Amino acid sequence: MPDEIEPYIPSGWVGRAETELRRAGYHSTLPRSTITEAIGSKHCAITADELSQELRRGGRPIGNATIYRTLELFEQLRLLRRLDFGDGVARYEPMLPEGGHHHHHYVCSSCGTVTAFEDEAVEEAIEELSERFGQRVEEHELILRGTCSSCLDG
Amino acid sequence: MPDEIEPYIPSGWVGRAETELRRAGYHSTLPRSTITEAIGSKHCAITADELSQELRRGGRPIGNATIYRTLELFEQLRLLRRLDFGDGVARYEPMLPEGGHHHHHYVCSSCGTVTAFEDEAVEEAIEELSERFGQRVEEHELILRGTCSSCLDG
DNA sequence: GTCGATGCAAAGAATTTGCAGGACC
DNA sequence: GGTCCTGCAAATTCTTTGCATCGAC
Secondary structure, three states: OOEEOOOOOOOOHHHHHHHHHHHOOOOOOHHHHHHHHHHHOOOOOEEHHHHHHHHHHOOOOOOHHHHHHHHHHHHHOOOEEEEEOOOOOEEEEEOOOOOOOOOEEEEEOOOOOEEEEEOHHHHHHHHHHHHHOOOOOOEEEEEEEEOOHHHHHO | OOEEOOOOOOOOHHHHHHHHHHHOOOOOOHHHHHHHHHHHOOOOOEEHHHHHHHHHHOOOOOOHHHHHHHHHHHHHOOOEEEEEOOOOOEEEEEOOOOOOOOOEEEEEOOOOOEEEEEOHHHHHHHHHHHHHOOOOOOEEEEEEEEOOHHHHHO
């Protein structure tokens, strides 16, 4: 059985985001730091709306436009990875530096719950394929779908 | 190098769709047949909008609501697979019966072009993972991303 | 002080839904 | 003929944009 992971806590990610932001010539502002912290404390891919609500609950609401703009900026800076599981909402999760551990997602077709996992064998196969591949491959994502255990039991 | 495929022409898919539709107790109507034919003659994943335009060009326009409803119905009947490459539009492609050949997609991060490919080694690795996996896995999708050759040259 | 960043509200795009009329079995 | 299906148009949902104001450097 593959390693079902309590997805990595990207220790250092928050700091790296701050640094990278400045290095790229952008301002380090309160909204951006707030968003960075909120994402850094999360364990799974988060949507713009979840982020917005969490910030509001935490007493530091941030305009939606800013949230979307920040998420997009961070994606461009390769600090966040954007994921789309086909339910019409974009999700974002911290991106680890080149060579860092990679994980993928299992999505329950019934309840929509997303679980992260990692698996060496598949990772190697994809890595190898990427080298054989005729065009330049920079990233890959794998999604497994099925009915999760709790939906089967329930 | 993996088999970059001129994605399968699902011969028989159109007929199967018709049959399956009836078997499941739905009416076989003109709009549904028209859509089925249009999809069956396509070689790659198609969006609702592309489908709509193609039908209009072909002189048999169909209301958007019907297109969306049909695509959703066909997905439920497992005649179509819905794909989402993260650009905010859903794509659909014919789904082959259980055990049929499987393919995946390479998406150019620059121009958005989608190429289909298949690869035995990766397929086996994923298949094997699915069995080891702690929860029931019914489907999987792999997306490779990178800058395609023409974007690199251009 | 300048220029980039924020937030509101309005615009946009993709998809869904309500409903009256039309098509299939 | 009854019921399912269609198509229009309006509604929803997620995301982007315009613009006046505010904050970081």
